[in-house]
Amino acid sequence: MDYEVDVRKLALFNEMAKEGATTVSAHLNQLSGLNTEIEVSKISFLDMEDVRTHLGDHEQVGIYVELTEAPYGYVLFMLEPAGSKRLAQSMVGDMGGDDDADGHFTDMERSAMQEIGNIMTSGFIDGWANVLDTTIDMSTPSFIFGQANAIVDEMGGWPDEEIAFVVDSHVVASDADVEVTVYTFPQLADLVRLIQNIDVATDVQTDTAASDVL
Numbered sequence: 001m002d003y004e005v006d007v008r009k010l011a012l013f014n015e016m017a018k019e020g021a022t023t024v025s026a027h028l029n030q031l032s033g034l035n036t037e038i039e040v041s042k043i044s045f046l047d048m049e050d051v052r053t054h055l056g057d058h059e060q061v062g063i064y065v066e067l068t069e070a071p072y073g074y075v076l077f078m079l080e081p082a083g084s085k086r087l088a089q090s091m092v093g094d095m096g097g098d099d100d101a102d103g104h105f106t107d108m109e110r111s112a113m114q115e116i117g118n119i120m121t122s123g124f125i126d127g128w129a130n131v132l133d134t135t136i137d138m139s140t141p142s143f144i145f146g147q148a149n150a151i152v153d154e155m156g157g158w159p160d161e162e163i164a165f166v167v168d169s170h171v172v173a174s175d176a177d178v179e180v181t182v183y184t185f186p187q188l189a190d191l192v193r194l195i196q197n198i199d200v201a202t203d204v205q206t207d208t209a210a211s212d213v214l
Contacts (some may be wrong), residue, residue, distance in 0.1 A: 012131055012195055017043055020128035021169035024182060027123040028116075028171065034156060036173045044166045051164050052149035055183070062106075062151040063117030065141040069126070070194055071186035074155050075138070078148060083178040088112040108142050117141040132161055132194045184196060 025036045029121065046054055061084035064076040081104055088109035105113070118141045125136045144154050169182040 007187065014043070016128050016131045017167045017169060019131050019143075019184065020124040020184075022173055023123035023127040024120045024169070024180065025171045027119050028180070036171050037179075042168050043046070044168060046164045046166055048162060048164050051166070051185075052152060054166070055148040057147045057149050059083065059146065060148040060151065060155075061113065062144045062146075062148070063113060063121070063140050063141050064144070064155050065117075065121045065153075066156070067136055068139060069135065069137045070189075071132075071136075071191035073184065073186035073190075075124060076155065076183040076185070077117055077120055078151070078181045078183065080179065081145065085109065086111060087116060087173075087178050090119065091116065104145060114141050114143050115136065117143070120182075124184075127212060133198060134194060152179070165191060 028036045044054070055078075059079045059081060060080050061077055061081055064074055067073050067075065085105065088105065091112040092108050121138060121141060125138055129136045142154075144151055146154075164185055165188050167182065167184040171180045171182070172178070
């Protein structure tokens with residue numbers, strides 16, 4: 001596979017990171033009423049064996065989807081357990097109940113987090129689709145709780161690449177002490193192919209306007 005990209009298109013990688021994080025922040029604002037902002041959004045190229053080291057071994061709540069259209073791969077949202085519970089409770093309120101199904105989250109809180117993940121992921125992928133001028137479909141979100149580097153093993157098949165393209169975005173709700181980190185693991189070959197097909201004459205700023213929120 002030819003991974004060469006016209007130098008004039010390199011800005012699209014940054015646009016994808018910013019656009020995806022911006023839509024997630026906007027959706028969270030409207031969904032939960034929390035005041036969220038983008039703290040940092042960066043891109044890394046990692047050897048596949050270094051991904052687990054990058055994620056660390058601390059306990060996290062993970063919500064992930066598989067992309068079923070190019071660029072394929074996965075989108076993974078990670079949150080600290082306490083912040084995740086606060087976010088879920090902002091949705092369910094007193095209906096959450098007292099019995100934690102797994103010692104941490106009630107069934108209703110888990111369902112709320114999956115719904116939140118569905119909305120966040122849809123927004124994130126819409127941001128990518130705007131930049132890449134395409135449509136991207138995805139699977140139903142899955143909820144998992146455990147060590148961060150073990151969560152990626154639960155996601156199933158990994159991109160068949162030696163290098164992982166990782167978009168590492170932090171969306172923070174400082175008033176509720178909630179931080180969401182977004183990791184994306186697309187098939188690099190398919191991502192590059194999409195970017196190669198974009199007309200260099202395209203006005204990136206015009207074509208990457210943020211999607212309307214819900």
